[in-house]
Amino acid sequence: PRPHRIAVIPGDGIGKEVMPEALRALDAVQRKFGVPLELVPIDWASCDHYAKTGEMMPPDWKNQLSGMDAILFGAVGWPATVPDHVSLWGSLLKFRREFDQYINLRPVRLFDGVPCPLAGRKPGDIDFLVVRENTEGEYTNLGGVMYAGTEREIVLQETVMSRHGTDRVLKFAFEQAAARPRQKLDVATKSNGIAISMPWWDGRADAMHANYPQIAVEKHHIDILCARFVLQPQRFDVVVASNLFGDILSDLGPACTGTIGLAPSANLNPERAFPSLFEPVHGSAPDIYGQGIANPVAMVWSAALMLQFLGEQAAHDAMLAAIEQVLAQGPRTRDLGGQASTAEMGAAIAERI
């Protein structure tokens, strides 16, 4: 069969350290399952590229990537040299929007062998999915500053939600909930404070619920929802949220399972009109970059989600099983209380595959 064409973009910071471990794991599944992969390394979409060229990506970035089946992405951001809103809006957020990756899927799971910061929780207690809207909502660069530079300065920042954008993420989330045994969907809102968009969002959730009467739906204001992630994580199965709230929940969820070093994400265009993008949640982590101590699991797991999306379920399962075994038995990086380097942990995962 024609190989899956994958753009490989390490990006910045620990993205460059964890990406080789994903490639090592992909190499292992390639050999074991004969998964045909064509890996296309790309050195732009990084602050290094910005330092050289004054832009995050070349003008023809979209052309270069359009033929790809997926993008495997490390992390982007190096605030010491490029402000975050410049680097992110010039790369990752552009991918999400221009490739209409409107679903950001983020599994949260407590693994055997990973010390849990929540008292008394064991593997199995925490296992849910955050479905995040990924193309609109609170993340915009619309608005501006009036009376700039004076005492009277006023800033407007626009949130934009469309029925098109909202209904499709709600539908996706209901479908996920319908495919799981618990038949339960939790909806993040803040309709008591954010008085225009969030009551409207609640209304769209109600309208979509009418198509899935068998699903039990519960709405939570984002403040109490965050509290419940800590106090009652076993309560959740599929959680759907706007762009910002999904961002918050998909860092908080993984924190409750021990470390954000484990959390993968899939930025999906479910219609496959554009390449989907797979990346760890953790970001470029300038504070630990260069020491070779970053946890490679989120990156490897993201690569596994990519294979699953490409139809390679057996390869996905083997990668996830290898991750589970290494988490349970070691070697482990420091964020998990171990001593292993990124490469040691990555090699151990590849070996088990």
Place this chain on the structure above:
Amino acid sequence: PRPHRIAVIPGDGIGKEVMPEALRALDAVQRKFGVPLELVPIDWASCDHYAKTGEMMPPDWKNQLSGMDAILFGAVGWPATVPDHVSLWGSLLKFRREFDQYINLRPVRLFDGVPCPLAGRKPGDIDFLVVRENTEGEYTNLGGVMYAGTEREIVLQETVMSRHGTDRVLKFAFEQAAARPRQKLDVATKSNGIAISMPWWDGRADAMHANYPQIAVEKHHIDILCARFVLQPQRFDVVVASNLFGDILSDLGPACTGTIGLAPSANLNPERAFPSLFEPVHGSAPDIYGQGIANPVAMVWSAALMLQFLGEQAAHDAMLAAIEQVLAQGPRTRDLGGQASTAEMGAAIAERI
């Protein structure tokens, strides 16, 4: 001396159950310290009032409250009969804005005797202050729906920040940090995603920092900040945040200390041009209302913060000491693993005073 005039507004749900316990505690400090209090009971600012009159508050609410030194508030909201954005914008959020209570101060503390959901944390490990902007930001009813009711529906929701409103909360937070031994301020942001208002907010934080060079400042994107509340709560001393982010952090922080049933808040107009308002963070909690099991501590502690703001430090200290003792020795409500009713726990606190 002239008594402190306090408007007492139980509001809705468990607000009506915990308020009597605050009054019991106030009665005790009144007798013990001779604190002169004039309590003015008010039955509006509630969904019951709305059911009777079609409005949350009478037209002359501002006049009725203007002569007060403070407002002691239970909770508002009864979504089964009044949508939250109607009840909240018609009462609590009106107070915050029209009385220019621009600081929402929310202490977070782990107490002896309170089971902590975070593994291995002990009293002393978690003790910080969330300083939340309380009058503008993400909470607005500005915006609207275009193509309403059609497939092309688009919703705009405005966030509004002013230099006036931002600088004063940052200044207050820096002053709090400067008055504490650790000389440290953490700033919540999301400048990598929310591309107009949050980079501007970061700039205002930098500008204010120039006036407090001795304070160590760290900025955190809200997603990773939530993760750090769970993973490294001991790291925080004073945290300053916009309206929405402060809302989230001040539910999550208390969750990390065991229960939001403990968390008090002070909605302050520091200039005392208007009455300040003191209320528990927990809200009306329809799910547990009517059973007499609500934890009264957040309400009593809010009353203590009120006395402190009114200059009655000794009375505040006595109330807080009583709370500490009861938390350590019981009786405790169910959210703390005990069996006591709201009234039993409230009576125990009053007795220790």
